[in-house]
Amino acid sequence: MPKIADWLTTSDHKKIGRLFTGTALLVALWVGGVGLVAGLERMSPSSWGIVDADAAVQLLASYRFDLVLGVLAPLFIGLAVVAVPIQVGSRAIAFPRLAQFGYWTWLFGSVLVGVSLVANGGPGGGQTDMVDLYLMAMPLAVAGLLAAAVSVVTTVLTSRAPGMTLERIPAFAWSALVGASAMLLSMPVVVGTSIYLYVDHTHAKQAFGGNKAVLDHIGFGLSQPQTFVLVVMALGVLAEVAPVASRVRQPMRPAVLAGLGLVSSGVLGAVTQSSHQLSWKGGVADKIGSAIPWLIFNGLPLLGVLVVIGAVALSFKERVPRITAPLVFSLSGALMILVGVAGNFVATIEGADLAGTVFEEGVVVYLVAGGLLAGIGGLVHWSPKLSGRLLGGRMTALAPLGLLGTVAAAFPLYLLGLMGQPGGTLSGFTIDGPVGPLNLLAGAGMAVLVLVVLGTVATMLRTAVGASDDPWDAQTLEWSVPSPAPRDNFESLATVGSPEPLLDVKPQEVMA
């Protein structure tokens, strides 16, 4: 009982982060199940009747909410809460109670969203009270994530170890800084819009078009380019573990940090609720006028992902990396994110006619599943500091399965989108082509991802405690303390002289 109370009221950032990430993994299991059902239901255009036609609306709303605000956002906020304070050499996260409040608020809001959807509420729901509940719960869930983001950003800005300038902070801490800042500068718009919708829906029902139009107004918070902002930290995980696997100092480190910043430029589209379309109509001036914002809004994030992956590949060129589970997971995740961001680049070309098709859903699945893989990579990487467990070989074997699951879950949606299958519905469409097998494959891919998450959780629970202090032969401050990390992280704080402080004090042959 005292142990449960400790978890419920903890101010230890590692426990708060584990609550976030653990819950996100649980939601991932549910999302995988929903994805599987959606795939099966879409196999036949007239629907198989697994899900009642009315319930399909709620199922898809749940899928969309849980993918983005149930899995992707809390997974990386949680990972940041876990890792950032200890990475920057702080004894605690700034405002731990705020981070804890953020977790419970997010959880409470997400549960209420779930309740509203089960009770025929949410976008397009038939129960007015439950639609109201959805509109009240959605900003609550977002506010919880934002509260934790404030803690993360403040920690990086105020609680760094002596000598650790912003240029010297670890790549993941940098990605947490820009990613969480971008969340704080974009997601309040979702909250504000939800407030308008809630007040209007509970009283006037005139301004925002009632329950059918809910997603028209707040759907941008669950789609691109908001999702770009949420995957910045996924790329940060890769930037963190790649030089560790290669046992070299990251070449062109500023380029990695700049690349992460470029991905977070997705905030421009997120805050303006727009994803600019490229129109090739009119004269040269019209074309240029359309191409410039399109490139800024959709091209910069793509360029950022390419820069991060390219710069990370340079560390592999310097020295062949060890094949570790964190590397394989995070690299797989980053590549999937690249395919997702590139897909969005294509989807925003007006002539491609992909708007409103399942192609857009494919982009979300690529980004979320890629983020999930990278997040698992991060959890495996920092597991020794979290729980004292070193998750080794078995996890490395799971990563290719995760990659396969992601491709199977998302790529068929790209193909179906090109064939014209409409998004936001499970039935009632008529298109030519192998609709059944492709939708089945997409559902099966989600089932494979569920297996990967289950395998990860099982491995975490079954691995014995006993990891050494620095099992990855790593470079940053968190690996200078015992595994698992003590409650206050550091007995005495260290002076940092470079971005890789541990390499500065390790024997020379390790660096060679």
Next chain:
Amino acid sequence: MTAALPAVPSPAPRRQVLVATVVASSALLVLMGGMLSLWLKFRAAAPVRESSDGLYMIKDWLPKSIKIPEVAANTMLSGFAFVVLMAQWAVYAGKRRDSTHRSLALITTFLVGLAIVNAQVAVWLKMDVGLADGAYQSMFYAVTGTMLALILSGIAFTVVAFFRSAGGRADDQQVLTAHAMYWYFLTAAFTAMWFVVYVQK
């Protein structure tokens, strides 16, 4: 084996309250900015109708029956100007370790904050419109209600700053600065709202 790095004495965290206030205020500024942008978007999309004298075409956004009490709205704006002055006075007094003036400044901030709340309630009562009466009405209450919630959080911040100050916390200068910063943010947000909602309507 644990790597040994050169140890240093534990440094105090650097101005955490102030930085967190700036970060949170930035997010809240986006919240209000987003709400006002949506207001402008809806206003721009409102249908056009002929004015009662038949001379002009006007946007059918603000219902004819609604009169905005501009005196109360302007009083709120001047209240904000006074509040930030008082909050800054608290910072100045805090720097000089002048506890009497620091407390006086915070009490005045609190009272003027309450006066602003009172003025907002007066605006609502004088307008006497129903939430369910239409698009303008529901959006008006949503945006002004959100602003009021932020003002109440500012008053709560003032109360916390006062009790910490009255309790003799010698390390509270950054809390006073953060408190002033938050009221500056509230003033900026209200000024934008005042212009869009009360002046441009």
